[in-house]
Each structure stands twice: as structure tokens, then as C-alpha cells.
Amino acid sequence: MAPVAPADPAPADPVAAYLDAAPDARRPALTRLRELCRAELTGFEEVIAYGMPAYVRPGEPxxxxxxxxxxxxxxxxxxxTDVRDAFAERLAGHDMGKACLRFRHPDRIDFDLLRDLLRATAAGPGPVC
Structure with a gap:
């Protein structure tokens, strides 16, 4: 019986690999978004979930x-939901679905709004939809 080849190892930093695969035109905005998340969501774990970078409180599912x-x-x-509700007025002018805030142009991402949303998220636990 022939030996089984080992599976490709997971990248040491899967979010960095995700960024490396992004289009050149969006990579600076995505990198800035990652840096903002890492700065504001202290204590959260950065993971890949559903094929995208996600931030999870330790011990939470x-x-x-x-x-x-x-x-x-x-x-x-x-x-x-509590954070979205608290920022309803500021989110009203953006392309927002139930939980998805969309920016069609990476150069128009409202990083000030995102910083405030992340800070509100980090301030304490709340209901997750």
C-alpha cells in the first residue's frame, strides 16, 4: 500500500492568506479594515468562518x-442587533441589509463609522443574530 500524501497544511495566518488572494485594488482597504478590527476588538479571536475573516469572543460559538x-x-x-440598533441613524445612509454593510467602492469605506461600530461591539457582549 502506497503512503498517503499529507494534506496541505493550513497557512500560519489564514487571514493574511485571504488578503493575499484579494484583488490588488481592494487589498489596501481590506488590510486597513483588518488592522482596525484587530485594534478595536481586543480580546477577540480572529478566525476564518464561512470563508471570511471573523472576530469571536473567546468561549463564544x-x-x-x-x-x-x-x-x-x-x-x-x-x-x-443591539449595536446595529444603536447606530441606526448613522447606518441609514449606507447600503445596509439585515446585518451586512456593503461598500461598493473601497476608497469610500467609512472607517470612522466602522471604528465606532467596532468599539461599541467590544464594549460588552450582546445578542448575536
């Missing part, structure tokens, strides 16, 4: 924030 490079936009998933 679900992430509270995630982001992705989609075909037509950069998406930020805000899974905390």
Missing part, C-alpha cells in the same frame, strides 16, 4: 463581526 471581499463590494457583517 459565533462571531460578532466579520468582513469579506465580495465580487461587487466589500462587506462588513455586524451580527450584534
Amino acid at each position: 459565533a462571531g460578532e463581526v466579520a468582513w469579506a471581499d465580495q465580487k461587487q463590494y466589500v462587506s462588513v457583517y455586524l451580527m450584534r
Whole structure:
């Protein structure tokens, strides 16, 4: 019986690999988004969930924030209903689904709004949709 070849090892930093695979035009905005998440979501674990970077409180089963490079936009998933409700007025002018905030142009990402959303998320646990 022939030996089985080992599976490809997981990258040491799967989010860095995710960024490396992103289109050149979006990579700076996605890198900035990652840096913002890592700075504001202290104590959260950065993982790949459902094929995208996500941020999970240790010991919790679900992430509270995630982001992705989609075909037509950069998406930020805000899974905390209390945070979305608290920022309803500021989110009203944006392309927002139930939990998905979409930015069609990476150069128009509202990083000030995202920083405030991340800070509100990090302030304490809340209901995840």
C-alpha cells in the first residue's frame, strides 16, 4: 500500500492568506479594515468562518463581526442587533441589509463609522443574530 500524501497544511495566518488572494485594488482597504478590527476588538479571536475573516469572543460559538471581499463590494457583517440598533441613524445612509454593510467602492469605506461600530461591539457582549 502506497503512503498517503499529507494534506496541505493550513497557512500560519489564514487571514493574511485571504488578503493575499484579494484583488490588488481592494487589498489596501481590506488590510486597513483588518488592522482596525484587530485594534478595536481586543480580546477577540480572529478566525476564518464561512470563508471570511471573523472576530469571536473567546468561549463564544459565533462571531460578532466579520468582513469579506465580495465580487461587487466589500462587506462588513455586524451580527450584534443591539449595536446595529444603536447606530441606526448613522447606518441609514449606507447600503445596509439585515446585518451586512456593503461598500461598493473601497476608497469610500467609512472607517470612522466602522471604528465606532467596532468599539461599541467590544464594549460588552450582546445578542448575536
